[in-house]
Amino acid sequence: MVKNTYFTPAERSDFLESYRSLSRSSRSLIGEKDFLRIRKLIAHAIESGNYLHDKNGINVLLRNMNTALILSKEVGLERSTLIAVLLYHVVQCDSLSLEDIKKEFGTDITKIINGLIKANSLYAKQEIVESENFRKLLLTFAEDVRVIIIMIADRLCLMRMINHHPNERYRMDVASEASYLYAPLAHRLGLYRIKSELEDLSLKYTNREVFTQIAHKLKETKRARDKYIEEFIAPVKKKLEEAGLTFEIKGRTKSIFSIWNKMKKQKADLEDIYDLFAIRVVLDTPEEQEKADCWKVYSIVTDMYQPNPQRLKDWLSIPKSNGYESLHITVFGPGNRWVEVQIRSKRMDEIAERGLAAHWKYKGLKGESGLDDWLNNVRDILESANNGPMELMKEFKMDLYDKEVFVFTPKGDLYKLPKGATVLDFAFLIHTGLGSKCVGARVNGKNQTIKYELRSGDTIEVLTAPSQSPKQDWLNIVTTSKARVKIKQALNEAQFKEAEFGKELLQRRFKNRKIEVDESILMRLIKKMGYKTVTDFYYALAQENLDVNTVLDNYLDLDRKEKENEDFSELRTAENFVPQLYDEDASKEDVLVIDQNLKGVEYKLSKCCNPIYGDEIFGFVSTQGSIKIHRIDCPNAFSMRSRFGYRVVKARWSGKQGSQYATVLRVVGHDDIGIVTNITSIISKEKNVSMRNISIESDDGLFQGHITVMVDDLSSLNSLIKKLKTVKGVKNVERTQ
Template identity: 85%
Template sequence: MAENTYFTEAEKEEFIVAYKALIRTSRTLVGATDFLRIRKWIAGAIESGNYLRDKYGINILLRNINTALILSKEVGLERSTLIAVLMYNVALSEFLSMAQIEKEFGSDITKIIRGLIKANSLYAKQATVESENFRKLLLTFAEDVRVIIIMIADRLCLMRMINHHPNQKFREDIACEASYLYAPLAHRLGLYSIKSELEDLSLKYTNREIFDQIAHKLKETKRARDQYIYEFIEPVKKKLEEAGLKFEIKGRTKSIYSIWNKMKKQKADIEDIYDLFAIRVVLDTPESQEKADCWKVYSIVTDMYQPNPKRLKDWLSIPKSNGYESLHITVFGPQNRWVEVQIRSRRMDDIAERGLAAHWKYKGIKSENGLDDWLNNVRDILENAESGPMELMKEFKMDLYDKEVFVFTPKGDLYKLPKGATILDFAFLIHTGLGSKCVGAIVNGKNQTIRYELKSGDTIEILTSPAQSPKQDWLNIVSTSKARVKIKQALKESQFKEAEFGKELLQRRFKNRKIEMDEALMMRLIKKLGFKTATDFYYALASEHLDVNVVFDSYLELERKENEESTEQRTAENYVQPYREEDTTKEDVLVIDQNLKGIEYKLSKCCNPIYGDEIFGFVSTQGTIKIHRVDCPNATEMRTRFGYRVVKARWSGKQGSQYVTVLRVVGHDDIGIVTNITSIISKEKNISMRNISIDSNDGLFQGHIAVMVDDITALNSLIKKLKTVKGVKNVERMQ
């Protein structure tokens, strides 16, 4: 297909295996003629230099072949999707025009390729998705569900390929994005095996120690686990055969990522986690007989082993919105261990493994109304949301993962909402105007307030009032992203109108006194009064939380002071203010990036780095560099969202001025304990206390002490000494 020089020996071997496997698995979808044409165009693109490696050294052809293989094996899509994956880079490099590809392969394939090119353009500058690009990316996905499925498969392929990649930051960025974007989307589309592998590989690249620890433990316990599964399965197998059922029964170990989540949730070691695996019964039965046979298996298993009724999950009666159908039960097995048993038909198992794509095989894509509803909801959220990508995903995930309730209108129309949704959520789901005017509802013939939590089977008639309007506390009542977005929009519109009135009120006061308002001076006053935005300030005026006369007098006072300061020489320039961010360009205490010195930087207040801390730089929107500790609570989000703005930083070896840090001290509220603490600090050379606040409750005290220190060594020494004070239980540095 290409010259030998295009591949390394290992890549060539991998390519031949993948290519043969793809032909085997896809010959019913993509005929020999199509494969010959695809080979011809890709070979031509390679020979002309239009099909090279990417900037990270990844072999693009190998990546595309393996992505197509994942789609063919684990998703099972149709001809258009597979050809689009293979021809995508030929189109992207413009070796062939879109018109030529359409002539060769058809319009459906060019439609998918255009979606992929549009999504790819959002990654052109950097791998991390920016806020606006993130929104556009998901909207691109929502235009054609096949684009999102291809990109999920491609991300899995890339995750497999970068195991030994030398660029650690590249690996971490790809892993983080897979975890917070692609794995949740794979989950929503029912691609569970892909979702599990994405999560496992993400954990492997971001927390190798934990991944290896769990993998090693699973390997160690494999024999005992296999033996237990055998002991559990054999008697069940015998009973099912006696009942005349055709089936397959097997044990499946849970993914490393899900085990890690369980360990965190239960705060337990892996030895204390019992349900490391699930037993699955897959029935070979006609579709008309599926549910009856599944319940027959349920009856047989629960006769043999005691079930836990609280952990029964019935997705036979009402399937999940992504098409998932199965019956999950948890029973008390041998050795007094709880075991999860999943019961489903072969058709259900296919859908469980391949998700919505498998529905095309059984029912055709047009029947997937649930998917259309979901994609419409995605568009609605993305087009209206103003928050950043992480916040968007938080709202997005809420509708993806939560269990659902099914409710009815008085006419009998069925609606689906996440568990925990209220009457207010339902009203906004029907129509924004209905939600904005909602005052309650008649549920099953009884009056209920807007806070009423919906239950499956409820019949709901919304009650409205023309005098009603959205309130701030409504955000605490609703749980769906659509309702939250609409309420926020309404509140902002209302606040903006009120703010305009407040601004007019203040301007009239200035006009009456024949004084011209200086906008710049007014903005300084607004900031001084503690308001984040001018809208908040003018809204406070309109709602009478601020007195217009007081504001007017404060403006005149500030104007007088600034005029005086401009004519007098300042006499307190060297006064120390520990919490002020100071430019540190005068001293080469830090080396930014490689060997750059003398660059303007500031020490971030969110983590207060001091000399000796492990640090990194972050380029702000103003162009200055803020220095953060590596363990800063905001570090992960900065690296994930804005990895391209992170720069290396280290201390140069030249000691700088003193640094502020805050210590949290907890202990018994004994007589003299505070005096003993402050006494130790005052005796320390080159350490001074700048501020102290103490809270006492039920014989315990908690203190926050701001101190100025030279470096991390001096700070650690002080912490060690404070821990020796009688009555002190803990001393720690605040983030």
């Protein structure tokens, strides 16, 4: 199909296998004529020298081919989506225009390609999307759900390709974003298999030691686990066959990521986690008979094994909003072990594995109203201009993984909300006007406050009052992103009106005292008085939290001082010049470069890992907006990257070295006479190294000491550690922080 020089031998082998597989699975869907036309267009782009490897050395054609294969086999999307995946890079590299695509393949494919180009353009400068571009990325996703699905499949493809990529930082960045953005999106769209693989690969690249350890233990225990599953399944299988059901029953080991999560939550070793696997019963039954047969299986299994009623999850009666339908039970199996059993039909199983795409197959796109509601909610959030990217991401993620509660209106209409939602959330879900005037509700016939936490099955009648309006503390009551956005919009509008009044008040006072206002001086005064925004300043005036006469006096004082300084600067000579000394914070600006070559950004070195000059580092944006610098191997690094990856920014040391840095060394050795003296002697002799603190504990002939030292950089620290290890009696020296 393409020139031999375009591929390495390994890439060529992989490409040919993927191409043949895609041809077999999709040629009938795409059509013979279009398939050959696409092949020629791609070949022409390569021969023209346009279809190149990307900046990280990834073969783009191979990536697009494997993405199309994932969509074809694991998602099962329609013709337009597959053609768009194969052709979008041909347009992106300017081998074809969008107009050409429109003429050849129609408007639907052009729309998807345009969405993909817009989304991928946000990755043009760096491997992970910048926080300020996050709104644009989500907006592109919200325009066409197929763009989300393609990007999820593309991220899975990339994650598979970078296992042996030489740039570890690139792997880390790609894996972190897969964990905090693409895996939750896959979950929301019901693509559970893809979600699990994204999470597993993310753990593998960001914490390979933990991943390998769990994978190794799972491999070691596989035989015993398979034996137990067979022992559990055998009698169930016999009873189901006797009941005349057509089914498939199998055991499925849970993903490494979910096992690791359980180990963290339960603070337990792998051997102590009981639900390493689940038994799945998949029924081959007509759609109208599905629920009855699932409950029949439930009855058979619970007759044989004691169920745990608190662990019953019924998604048959009311499916999840992403379309997931299944019946989950946990029973007491052989050997006194709890075992999870999942019961579903073949149709339900396909929806569980393929998510939204299977809904298209069974119901058509309009059948998934839950997704439409979610996308509309995303658009509402994006249209709220007052949200910063960090706040936006927090609110966006809030609804992704949450469990749901199901409540009713007095007329019997059913609504789904995330677990923990309140009466106030429900009121805003029905209508913004209703939420803004809400004073409480009648829940199941009883009066409840706006703080009441909803429970599945509740019937809710919202109570309102004309005088009611949104309050600041409402933000602590609601949990849904829609309610938070609407409350913030209302509060901002109210604050803006008050601020306008405060501005008019100040302007009148200036006019009365015949003062000509210099806006630049006023802005400097506002900043000096500690107000983050002009609106906050004028709002404080309107609320009488700030006295207008005080502002006038401060303005006149600042104006006078600035004029005096201007007069003085005109009289200065070289003879009078005194060089300005930089303080410690100022010198720090030259030592670190944050994100895209930014200097002069406020930051602090994190106490949890005490980075020093020369360490591999990254920045983490706190909720207050300040930046903390962490080491790449910080104990909290994985948690920050996986949970709050959108707040991680690049950081590196610049060429200029800063002041000294504190770090803690843990020294373990034999409790010999003079060993402490020898250790402190070495430290005192080291150039530009000083000891700040030392604490020693002795127990049964062994001592353990923690020594805080000040060093210039990483090489000085490594040199010191090397020398300390030569001290007689010292068994180990390591950096703890």
